Each structure stands twice: as C-alpha cells, then as structure tokens.
Amino acid sequence: MAAPTIVRHGSPALRERLLRPLWTGEEIWCQLFSEPGAGSDLASVATRAVRDPGGGGRTAGWIIDGQKVWTSLAHRARWGLLLARTDPDLPKHRGLTYFVCDMTAPGVEVRPLRQLTGEAEFNEVFLTDVRLPDDLRLGDVGQGWQVARTTLMNERVAIGGRPTPREGGMIGVLARAWRERPDRRTPGLHDELLRLWVRAEAVRLTGLLVRQRAAAGDPGPEGSAVKLSYAALTQAASGLELELLGADGLRYDGWHMRRPDRVDMLGRTPGYRYLRARGNSIEGGTSEILRDIIAERVLGLPAVPRADRNTAWKDLPR
Numbered sequence: 001m002a003a004p005t006i007v008r009h010g011s012p013a014l015r016e017r018l019l020r021p022l023w024t025g026e027e028i029w030c031q032l033f034s035e036p037g038a039g040s041d042l043a044s045v046a047t048r049a050v051r052d053p054g055g056g057g058r059t060a061g062w063i064i065d066g067q068k069v070w071t072s073l074a075h076r077a078r079w080g081l082l083l084a085r086t087d088p089d090l091p092k093h094r095g096l097t098y099f100v101c102d103m104t105a106p107g108v109e110v111r112p113l114r115q116l117t118g119e120a121e122f123n124e125v126f127l128t129d130v131r132l133p134d135d136l137r138l139g140d141v142g143q144g145w146q147v148a149r150t151t152l153m154n155e156r157v158a159i160g161g162r163p164t165p166r167e168g169g170m171i172g173v174l175a176r177a178w179r180e181r182p183d184r185r186t187p188g189l190h191d192e193l194l195r196l197w198v199r200a201e202a203v204r205l206t207g208l209l210v211r212q213r214a215a216a217g218d219p220g221p222e223g224s225a226v227k228l229s230y231a232a233l234t235q236a237a238s239g240l241e242l243e244l245l246g247a248d249g250l251r252y253d254g255w256h257m258r259r260p261d262r263v264d265m266l267g268r269t270p271g272y273r274y275l276r277a278r279g280n281s282i283e284g285g286t287s288e289i290l291r292d293i294i295a296e297r298v299l300g301l302p303a304v305p306r307a308d309r310n311t312a313w314k315d316l317p318r
C-alpha cells in the first residue's frame with residue numbers, strides 16, 4: 001500500500017529514503033486514515049495540518065493535530081501514511097493533503113485497541129502538535145484525495161489479490177480439515193466445500209490479473225471486486241471449517257491481551273480464523289462501499305447522489 005503510493009507520488013529524495021527499508025521490512029508502515037468521524041466517508045477526515053512558518057530554531061513545515069483510529073500495527077510502525085485536512089474552507093475532497101508521518105516524532109501517541117479476537121492488532125493514534133517537515137508531503141497541497149486513492153486501490157489488491165497457490169489460503173485449510181475428519185463429512189458439507197473451492201479458484205485467478213495491473217501502475221476499480229469476493233469467501237470458509245470440526249473447532253488459543261506483529265490467519269486456531277475473518281468485510285473498505293464502487297466504476301450504473309460534494313467541509317454537519 002505504501003510502496004506504490006511513494007513510487008507514484010513521492011519526490012526522488014523520498015523514494016530514495018523510504019523504499020528500500022520498506023522492501024526489506026526494516027521499517028514497518030501503518031495507515032493513518034480512519035478517524036472516529038471518518039471511515040467509509042474517508043474524505044471527511046478532521047485531523048488538521050497547519051503550516052508552520054518555522055523560526056526560533058525550527059524548520060518550516062506542518063503542525064498536525066487530530067485523532068486516528070483502527071490503525072493496524074501502529075505500535076510497530078516507523079512511518080505512517082497520513083491523510084489530513086489543510087483547507088476546511090474547500091469541499092471535503094479538495095481540502096486534503098497527504099503526508100508521511102514520522103511515528104517517532106514528539107506528539108505521536110499510540111494506544112492499543114482490543115478487538116474481537118482478544119488481541120490488539122490495531123490502535124488509536126493521537127497526534128498533538130506533531131511537527132512534520134514539508135519534504136514529508138506526498139503530492140501537492142490539496143491533492144491528498146488523489147494520493148489516498150492510489151493507496152486505497154492498492155490496499156484492496158493487497159488484501160484480496162495476494163499471491164496464493166492453488167488450494168492455498170483459507171480454502172486449503174478447509175480442504176485439509178475435510179480430509180482429516182471423515183467422521184464429520186455429510187453430503188451437504190461436501191457440496192458447500194466444492195462451491196467454495198470453485199469460488200476460491202475464481203478469486204485467486206482474478207487476483208493474479210489485478211495484481212499484474214497494479215504492478216503496471218493502475219490496479220483499477222476491479223481490485224474492489226477481488227477484495228469483496230475475498231472477504232465473503234474467507235468468512236464462509238472459516239464458518240464451514242467450524243461446522244466441519246464441531247466442538248473441536250471452538251478451541252481458542254487464548255483471550256489474553258496480545259500485541260501481534262502481523263496478521264496470521266492460517267497459522268492460528270479455527271476459532272481465531274472465524275473471529276478475525278469478520279474484519280475482512282470492514283478493513284480496506286466495507287463490502288457495502290465496495291459494491292458501490294463496482295456499481296459505478298466497473299458496471300457504469302448511476303452514481304449514488306452526493307449532496308455534500310460542493311459544500312465547504314467546515315459547513316458540513318458532523
């Protein structure tokens with residue numbers, strides 16, 4: 001998500017500084033987009049970025065104030081992809097600017113948020129008088145929405161179109177459970193397993209196609225379809241796994257508070273998979289929002305009416 005955004009919108013100096021340690025995994029990134037008042041309606045973000053003229057020993061740049069939420073792995077992140085409001089007098093999509101946030105800067109506070117699985121994979125992040133130099137800006141002032149769209153489109157491909165071998169991922173886990181538990185087999189479960197297997201193959205092959213387009217620079221709105229299908233498939237497969245395993249499937253590897261380093265759907269217990277999969281249809285854009293995108297931008301259906309497009313952000317009811 002970060003790399004394609006930096007490649008497309010970053011200055012040569014930023015690309016030089018940020019891409020290699022991102023690729024090697026030496027520097028972890030997080031996404032500072034969602035806020036308590038802006039999720040699906042991301043263009044409403046209220047975190048402010050105000051120009052800092054510098055002076056008194058300070059270099060000129062920006063002062064950031066606001067709150068972000070659901071920030072996955074912020075507790076491990078060196079850098080954050082930050083969407084902030086630079087002009088509240090403009091309509092919501094036009095007053096945004098995109099920054100790389102230094103997560104070690106004074107004023108960045110990361111607090112864990114415990115989720116359904118018992119652990120805190122994500123966080124709330126408070127930004128109080130955080131100073132960022134102007135050379136950490138990605139894209140022009142006021143162009144934040146265009147830059148954010150690059151991140152969002154690539155995020156959907158990253159979630160839904162990850163490279164998976166045939167019968168890999170959740171469908172592989174399910175097929176293994178089927179083979180290992182002949183005592184639990186029924187014709188109904190068999191039908192359902194085969195239906196999911198076919199869907200998994202379709203998602204996998206479409207994911208390959210969309211990844212190729214993303215690598216060529218433009219994932220396109222079809223990435224939303226892959227992410228939508230992936231979420232539905234993972235939820236159905238993790239549900240069927242529990243059905244197949246019966247009481248054994250309800251075993252859990254502990255509800256104690258943990259701060260994971262990554263999301264590991266396959267290496268954990270069926271109970272964890274079932275619970276964690278609920279988030280798949282929310283993270284990276286909810287399934288409802290993705291259906292809207294597919295309807296408008298892939299199928300060419302009429303757009304949802306948007307009455308707030310030309311009103312200054314500061315005048316919108318919030």
Ligand SMILES: Cc1cc2nc3c(=O)[nH]c(=O)nc-3n(C[C@H](O)[C@H](O)[C@H](O)COP(=O)(O)OP(=O)(O)OC[C@H]3O[C@@H](n4cnc5c(N)ncnc54)[C@H](O)[C@@H]3O)c2cc1C
Pocket residue numbers: 030031032033034035036038039040041069070071072073122279280282283284285286287288289
């Ligand atoms: C596991 C997980 C990890 C996440 N990690 C990150 C992260 O790292 N960084 C980050 O910035 N965010 C992250 N998120 C947040 C995620 O992007 C948001 O939760 C998501 O965009 C939805 O926003 P919301 O929670 O504010 O829900 P809302 O936008 O309030 O939506 C609530 C419900 O209303 C529906 N709805 C809203 N608007 C419409 C509409 N116009 N038409 C139809 N239905 C609608 C939604 O589909 C949803 O069902 C994460 C979320 C999860 C679950």
